Amino acid sequence: MIIAVTGTPGVGKTTVSRLLAEKLGYEYVNLRDYAIEKGIGEMRGDELEVEVDELAYNFERDYAGKDAVVDGHLSHFLRADLVVVLRAHPKLIGERLKERGYPGEKVGENVEAELVDVILVEALEENENVIEVDTTGKTPEEVVEEILGLIGEGVKRRVGVVDWSEVYDEVIPYLRL
Numbered sequence: 001m002i003i004a005v006t007g008t009p010g011v012g013k014t015t016v017s018r019l020l021a022e023k024l025g026y027e028y029v030n031l032r033d034y035a036i037e038k039g040i041g042e043m044r045g046d047e048l049e050v051e052v053d054e055l056a057y058n059f060e061r062d063y064a065g066k067d068a069v070v071d072g073h074l075s076h077f078l079r080a081d082l083v084v085v086l087r088a089h090p091k092l093i094g095e096r097l098k099e100r101g102y103p104g105e106k107v108g109e110n111v112e113a114e115l116v117d118v119i120l121v122e123a124l125e126e127n128e129n130v131i132e133v134d135t136t137g138k139t140p141e142e143v144v145e146e147i148l149g150l151i152g153e154g155v156k157r158r159v160g161v162v163d164w165s166e167v168y169d170e171v172i173p174y175l176r177l
């Protein structure tokens with residue numbers, strides 16, 4: 001089974017994906033590293049720009065029928081059996097990205113993307129089987145247990161677990177208004 005773990009930068013994809021892969025005994029795949037290794041995409045500054053169709057085509061060829069957890073904010077564009085969309089309070093995204101030294105504009109861009117559900121909407125356009133998990137106030141272990149619980153129960157779709165419009169006032173300082 002292919003499990004795609006997606007979400008806004010800083011939401012915790014890598015941390016959760018590694019742990020989830022370990023618990024399931026699946027291969028862990030970092031999609032950015034995979035693209036670089038396969039020579040897909042071009043570096044623009046420190047950002048990798050990839051052709052999503054080419055990425056999906058190559059991934060399908062290499063991983064069809066295998067068991068893997070794929071970590072990346074484009075992973076929902078791959079053919080996956082399940083897409084896990086991680087969510088976090090946009091303020092947390094802002095703080096984590098600021099800590100990483102991202103420029104203000106990039107912090108704002110990503111906080112805004114989390115606020116208005118950009119990745120969730122994309123994932124729902126691409127795949128029927130989408131599970132949304134709110135990581136706010138949870139440890140990575142708790143998040144992984146929640147995902148494993150849902151998989152164990154056979155849940156294939158669970159969305160609408162967060163509504164960041166309720167916390168809009170707290171998020172304003174991070175936005176590019």
Ligand SMILES: Nc1ncnc2c1ncn2[C@@H]1O[C@H](COP(=O)(O)OP(=O)(O)OP(=O)(O)O)[C@@H](O)[C@H]1O
Pocket residue numbers: 007008009010011012013014015016073096135136137138139140141143
């Ligand atoms: N419940 C949680 N789940 C995942 N990460 C968490 C959680 N709580 C705190 N964190 C922390 O948040 C940070 C998330 O970083 P991580 O690199 O995993 O995010 P990412 O979504 O993969 O980012 P990027 O897309 O930029 O690579 C880590 O420092 C992690 O320890």
